[in-house]
Amino acid sequence: MEQKRTGSRTLAGDAYEAIRQAIGAGDFKPGDRLRFxxxxxxxxxSVTPVREALARLTAEGFTVLDDHRGYSVAPLSLEELRDVTATRQLCEGEALRLSVLNGDADWEARLIAAHHLMVRIPQVRDDMPTAMREDWEVRHAAFHAALVSACGSPILLEICEKLFSRADRYRRLSVSLDDGARDVAGEHRRVMELALARDxxxxxxxxREHYGLTAAALEGFFAV
Structure with missing residues (x-):
């Protein structure tokens, strides 16, 4: 039976968002046991919506279930990083290509507005330069969603959204390892300018290069 709704969402959906955000923010680290x-x-x-949220998080790869230990945060791995990166390059690259071909003036306006909002605030926290600001991450997600929003395929958009979420923990880790040599803002601007130029x-x-650079920055971390 569906859980009582809060607004237009179920309690299980709210629990899913809360737990996923806690995992993304590092409140629960890879391998940590998740106690009900x-x-x-x-x-x-109550326990019911939390259990439903964990089932969904496990299906999406954020948590794992062990018969003896129960639920825990899924580990990070070089193999998954490479898999997620390659799949994002394939799916989101194609979604962007289609958006450039199909996008109208409204799509251009969404893209420009999303980029403007993203660059108005810094990526990292003032009190902790190795941690990402949550408000920046929200705007960053909106920018990437705007890029592919005119692809014309709801299924492809759903896949892109899930891949973006799946890459979240790796993206946050790459920020903590940033040595200042990479120009992420410049990479975003270049993608937008090429899209608006209809290239x-x-x-x-x-x-695809943008995602590859994030993966390359993490290769050394997993090699240690």
Whole structure:
């Protein structure tokens, strides 16, 4: 039976968002055991929606279930990083290419507005330069969503959204390892400018390169 709704969402959906955000923010680290009592306190909910949220998080790869230990945060791995990166390059690159070909003036306006909002605030926290600002991450997600929003395929958009979320923990880790040599803002601007110039292949290539640079920055971390 569907859980009681809060607004237009279920309690299980709210629990899913709360737990996923806590994992993304590093409150629960890779390998940490997830105890129901702690998650109920975090979500301020009964065990049923929390259990449903964990089932969804496990299906999406954020958590794992062990018969003996219960639920825990999924580990990070070089193999998954490479898989997620390659799949994003394939799917989001194609979604952007289609958006450039199909996008109208409204799509251009969404893209310009999303980029403007993203660059208005810094990427990292003032008190912790190795941590990403949550408000920047929201705007960053909106920018990437705007890039592919005119692809014309709801299924492809759903896949892109899930891949973006799946890459979240790796993206946050790459920020903590940033040595200042990479110009992420410049990479975003280049992708946008190529898209607005209607260079479909160039924009898709720049986006694939953007994801590849994030993966390359993490290769050394996993090699240690």
């Amino acid at each position: 009592a702690d998650l109920q306190t975090l979500c301020n909910m 479909a292949e160039g924009a898709a290539s720049a986006l």
